[in-house]
Amino acid sequence: MTLITIDRVSRFFNDPKRKSAVKALDDISLKVGRNEFLCLLGPSGCGKSTLLNMIAGFDKPTSGTVSVGGQLVSAPGSDRGFVFQQPTLMPWLTIWENVAFHLTMRGMDKRESRDKAQRFIDMVRLTGFENHFPSELSGGMNQRVGIARALLMNPEVILMDEPFGALDEQTRMEMHGELVRIWRESQSTIVFVTHGIDESLALGTHVAVMSARPGRIRELIEVDLPRPRDPTGPQFNDYKRHILSLLRPEETLGVAA
Numbered sequence: 001m002t003l004i005t006i007d008r009v010s011r012f013f014n015d016p017k018r019k020s021a022v023k024a025l026d027d028i029s030l031k032v033g034r035n036e037f038l039c040l041l042g043p044s045g046c047g048k049s050t051l052l053n054m055i056a057g058f059d060k061p062t063s064g065t066v067s068v069g070g071q072l073v074s075a076p077g078s079d080r081g082f083v084f085q086q087p088t089l090m091p092w093l094t095i096w097e098n099v100a101f102h103l104t105m106r107g108m109d110k111r112e113s114r115d116k117a118q119r120f121i122d123m124v125r126l127t128g129f130e131n132h133f134p135s136e137l138s139g140g141m142n143q144r145v146g147i148a149r150a151l152l153m154n155p156e157v158i159l160m161d162e163p164f165g166a167l168d169e170q171t172r173m174e175m176h177g178e179l180v181r182i183w184r185e186s187q188s189t190i191v192f193v194t195h196g197i198d199e200s201l202a203l204g205t206h207v208a209v210m211s212a213r214p215g216r217i218r219e220l221i222e223v224d225l226p227r228p229r230d231p232t233g234p235q236f237n238d239y240k241r242h243i244l245s246l247l248r249p250e251e252t253l254g255v256a257a
């Protein structure tokens, strides 16, 4: 069942200094089904974040439409949780207060919001760190707090913009395993921006490969690999080779010539 529909979306940004317009996205159409894990993959500047921001309602298409759950997106809403590249936690609040931030902002009683936050603190495996402050946790742990905060609102879809980009390789791989477990447990739909081919293949049920600016969808690939995925396995490498050929068509032609 389709949850997100991106229909013929283009986005131009005005560049007043150069008196020109930047075409960031060109006629993008894409459907994301409920419970899917879609990775938006492409080179730097191809418009991945711009597309994600439109699903979030932070930005609007120049033409075309984005809808979530059959509703046209025109502004941010609690049906869409967002996890940023940096965890964006409030350093003066404890972990549980950060996770429960949106509830307390809405005036929910402290005890009730603490109880609600606990389920998600447990889910991201931070039990025991409830009263710590962000500065006392590692980068990966803080990113888990950001994920718990997004999950708490029980959104239809979780939007993630390169959330593990700042982590070391080993922690990133550990976070991949955790995120897949959380995605399954919470039965959520995830749209995840990355420029890592391995990362997209480790996580996604689908990978939308985008071309360099102006961003277009080169191919939507369904990833039919068992989990946990083996990044050294032959099938994984077949997918990787295919994605590389989509991302570097000019270079491939150059080599062939």
Ligand SMILES: Nc1ncnc2c1ncn2[C@@H]1O[C@H](COP(=O)(O)OP(=O)(O)OP(=O)(O)O)[C@@H](O)[C@H]1O
Binding pocket: 013, 014, 022, 023, 024, 042, 043, 044, 045, 046, 047, 048, 049, 050, 051, 195, 213
């Ligand atoms: N607010 C803005 N004003 C002007 N140009 C913008 C704006 N936001 C994005 N762009 C341009 O749109 C294009 C796409 O940017 P975007 O950040 O979406 O790419 P990206 O694929 O997410 O890149 P990265 O992987 O480096 O984060 C870029 O050329 C960028 O300069």
